Amino acid sequence: MAQQTVTIKQRSASSYRAGAFMGRFTVNAVLVVFSLICLVPVLLVLSASLSTETAISQFGYTLLPVQFSTAAYEYILAQPQRIMNAYVVTSIVTVTGTVCGLTVMSLLAYSISRQRFALRKPLSFYIFFTLLFNGGLIPFYLFVSQTLKLKDNPLILILPYLVSVWNVLLLRTSFQSLPEELLDAARIDGANEWRIFFQIAIPMSTPVLATVALFTMLSYWNDWWMSLLFINNKSLYSIQFLLYNIMQGLEAMNATPEIAARYGGNLPTLTVRMAMAFFAIGPVAFAYLFLQKYFIRGITIGSLK
Amino acid sequence: MAISSGSMARSAVPVGSAPRKSFWSRLKLFLDKNGTFMLMALPGAALVFIFAYAPMPGIVIAFKDLKFNLGVWGSPWVGLNNFGYLIATPLTGRVLFNTLFMNTLFIVTGTAGAIGVALLMNEVHGKFRGRVYQSAMFFPNFISIVVVSYFVFAFLSTDQGLVNNVLKSFGVEPLQWYSSPEYWPVILVIVNIWKGVGVGSIIYLATIVSINPEFYEAAKIDGANKLDQIRYITLPLLIPVITILTLLAIGRIFYADFGLFFIVTRDTPALYPTTDVIDTFVFRGLRQLGDIGMTAAAGLTQSVIGFILVIIANLVVRKVDPEKSLF
Numbered sequence: 001m002a003q004q005t006v007t008i009k010q011r012s013a014s015s016y017r018a019g020a021f022m023g024r025f026t027v028n029a030v031l032v033v034f035s036l037i038c039l040v041p042v043l044l045v046l047s048a049s050l051s052t053e054t055a056i057s058q059f060g061y062t063l064l065p066v067q068f069s070t071a072a073y074e075y076i077l078a079q080p081q082r083i084m085n086a087y088v089v090t091s092i093v094t095v096t097g098t099v100c101g102l103t104v105m106s107l108l109a110y111s112i113s114r115q116r117f118a119l120r121k122p123l124s125f126y127i128f129f130t131l132l133f134n135g136g137l138i139p140f141y142l143f144v145s146q147t148l149k150l151k152d153n154p155l156i157l158i159l160p161y162l163v164s165v166w167n168v169l170l171l172r173t174s175f176q177s178l179p180e181e182l183l184d185a186a187r188i189d190g191a192n193e194w195r196i197f198f199q200i201a202i203p204m205s206t207p208v209l210a211t212v213a214l215f216t217m218l219s220y221w222n223d224w225w226m227s228l229l230f231i232n233n234k235s236l237y238s239i240q241f242l243l244y245n246i247m248q249g250l251e252a253m254n255a256t257p258e259i260a261a262r263y264g265g266n267l268p269t270l271t272v273r274m275a276m277a278f279f280a281i282g283p284v285a286f287a288y289l290f291l292q293k294y295f296i297r298g299i300t301i302g303s304l305k
Numbered sequence: 306m307a308i309s310s311g312s313m314a315r316s317a318v319p320v321g322s323a324p325r326k327s328f329w330s331r332l333k334l335f336l337d338k339n340g341t342f343m344l345m346a347l348p349g350a351a352l353v354f355i356f357a358y359a360p361m362p363g364i365v366i367a368f369k370d371l372k373f374n375l376g377v378w379g380s381p382w383v384g385l386n387n388f389g390y391l392i393a394t395p396l397t398g399r400v401l402f403n404t405l406f407m408n409t410l411f412i413v414t415g416t417a418g419a420i421g422v423a424l425l426m427n428e429v430h431g432k433f434r435g436r437v438y439q440s441a442m443f444f445p446n447f448i449s450i451v452v453v454s455y456f457v458f459a460f461l462s463t464d465q466g467l468v469n470n471v472l473k474s475f476g477v478e479p480l481q482w483y484s485s486p487e488y489w490p491v492i493l494v495i496v497n498i499w500k501g502v503g504v505g506s507i508i509y510l511a512t513i514v515s516i517n518p519e520f521y522e523a524a525k526i527d528g529a530n531k532l533d534q535i536r537y538i539t540l541p542l543l544i545p546v547i548t549i550l551t552l553l554a555i556g557r558i559f560y561a562d563f564g565l566f567f568i569v570t571r572d573t574p575a576l577y578p579t580t581d582v583i584d585t586f587v588f589r590g591l592r593q594l595g596d597i598g599m600t601a602a603a604g605l606t607q608s609v610i611g612f613i614l615v616i617i618a619n620l621v622v623r624k625v626d627p628e629k630s631l632f
Contacts, residue, residue, distance in 0.1 A: 019530075023428070023531055024428065027425050027428040027429065028429070028434070030425055031422075031425050031426070031429065031438045032438075034422070034438075034442065035437070035438050035441035035442055036441070037499065038441045038442050038444055038445050038499065038503065039441055039444060041453075041456035041459065041460075042444075042456075044456065044459045044460070044467060045455060045456060045459055048459060056465055057464070057465065059470070060462075060464065060465040060466060060467065060469065060470040061459045061460075061462070061465050061466060061467050061470070062467070062470070063467075104348045104349045104352065105349060107345040107346065107348065107349060108345070108346050108348070108349030108350065110345060111342040111343070111345040111346040112346065114342060116338070117339055117342040118335065118338065118339050119339060119342070119343065119346075123346055123350065126350065126353070127349075127350070127353055130353060130357040130358075132612055132615050132616070133608060133611075133612045134357060134361075134608060135357075135360045135361040135362075135363055135364050135608065136364065136587070136601070136604035136605060136607065136608045137584075137587050137588065137591065137604055138363070138366060138587065138590075138591055138597065138600060138601040138604050139360040139361060139362070139363025139364050139366065139601070139604075140356075140360045140363075141591055142360070142363050142366070142377055143359060143360035143363055144360075146376070146377070147359075148355075159352065159355075159356070160356045162349075162352050163349050163352045163353055163356075165353075168349070192341065193341040193342065193345070194341065197345070218447065221449075222448075222449035222450075222451075223449075224449065224450075224451050224564075224568070225563075225564075240449050240451045240452075241451075243451045243452065243455070244451045244454075244568065247451070247454055247455060247458065247571060248571060248572070270465060273455070274455065274459065277452055277455040280449070280451070280452055281448065281452055284447050284448065285444075285447075288440075288444065288447050292440055292443065295443060295447075296439065296443065296507070
């Protein structure tokens with residue numbers, strides 16, 4: 001009798017362990033599959049860009065290159081003006097926008113985070129109200145193009161994204177949590193608000209600043225919307241807008257005659273397209289590897305407010 | 306307010322500084338206290354003014370017959386005519402339906418997917434492994450929608466797409482994806498899940514992690530297995546968060562993700578029956594000049610209804626959990 005209960009107990013324990021193992025296995029299997037699905041398209045594009053044109057037109061896009069070739073990249077690098085120009089435009093816009101945006105947003109967020117600022121409440125309302133109501137696309141378009149006359153002006157790629165209300169919200173929350181006694185101590189020592197801002201508030205908020213910097217960088221690097229609305233001048237095409245135009249067939253593969261001759265009229269459009277896409281992903285993927293912890297933290301703070 | 310009431314109080318005093326001077330000295334005091342903060346806020350506040358507030362008067366275009374040579378303010382008023390045209394256009398019903406239908410699909414599938422991923426992530430115990438999964442699942446959020454359209458094209462292109470290759474290898478007739486609108490609600494739902502579920506899971510995971518572990522221990526003693534625990538402990542405790550996020554999403558149900566519907570579909574007219582939404586409709590109106598008044602009316606309607614919905618949603622959220630509401 002006693003022996004029986006022991007065996008039963010043992011069995012149930014081992015079957016429980018087996019069940020737990022199966023459970024863990026299933027959990028990990030599902031997550032591995034989903035993680036792969038998240039990354040597979042990158043592989044597809046990379047593989048397409050590293051195949052020969054004939055392999056693509058014969059076998060279609062595959063997950064691994066059927067006939068390995070770097071022809072698409074050679075083709076792009078043989079006449080790099082267009083992609084280089086887009087890179088230059090995007091880089092200048094991204095760097096300028098991130099530096100200026102971070103400055104403008106932290107100053108704004110700092111001011112509305114301070115209890116002693118009499119206009120804190122109306123100013124906060126003024127800023128956050130824009131999340132609730134906006135005039136819509138057509139008034140915005142007409143105002144920028146007719147009143148500000150910023151069509152085909154590189155400033156329009158930068159200015160509208162300098163202040164992102166969500167990022168101001170993030171920064172304000174962070175500045176609000178600064179210990180007031182510390183700031184008061186600095187004030188007693190004769191520090192003015194500028195000094196407190198630059199020498200205390202900013203150094204103590206580096207994690208949130210890094211997060212906001214990352215979000216701002218991404219929003220500039222990935223932007224195509226302002227270009228779609230306001231840019232016609234090809235020398236002002238950003239990398240995303242160039243890609244968009246290539247996908248829409250609006251931008252031909254314009255080869256110089258000698259390059260066209262080298263390919264015998266069969267320009268490698270299918271592979272070059274994908275290689276161009278890879279040029280746009282490359283820097284972001286690289287940055288992602290280093291900055292993802294800020295990204296995760298930023299979303300967590302943002303979603304929990 | 307504070308300034309004027311202050312100067313009124315002063316003016317009641319018969320001798321001493323005149324009210325005028327008192328106003329200026331008060332202003333000076335105010336600026337001494339707040340001037341630095343005002344200066345700090347100025348560049349940001351000015352940008353918000355230029356790009357958010359200054360265009361707002363332009364909504365009057367919805368009530369005008371816009372002539373570009375006369376400008377916004379010189380164009381003649383036409384009352385509610387533009388709204389009349391909008392109601393009369395058969396496209397309006399389609400656009401409205403697509404916007405609401407697709408956003409509803411996104412809310413339901415996105416929420417379910419995000420909760421599913423959060424539940425799974427909660428069972429992962431290796432810290433490193435969890436990091437790897439999250440890195441992979443957040444990656445799509447880093448990619449611009451233009452690049453996503455390349456991914457989708459690599460899968461769905463009629464002649465070279467991966468999906469048609471697979472179909473062919475099973476002997477199934479390849480499909481013309483970019484001219485078959487009936488498949489696009491599903492395609493866009495998949496793209497939306499692919500792009501958003503990893504990031505969407507974070508808030509649910511944060512909530513799950515904060516659940517008191519004693520609940521689970523007690524349940525284990527009572528013989529509850531993992532699924533029972535999820536069903537009777539985790540999901541009920543997630544309901545407040547689900548409610549709040551869903552309400553906030555409903556508040557934005559009249560706004561479509563323009564990139565998803567315009568760039569990923571490559572703005573293919575054949576796909577409009579299922580993919581034309583308010584935002585793409587308004588954008589087209591802007592491009593193909595002529596019916597700009599009508600599309601401005603559509604845009605204004607969207608803004609106003611969207612505003613009302615956000616307000617209502619927030620009032621309800623505030624009832625559920627005051628900390629989570631926007632205002």
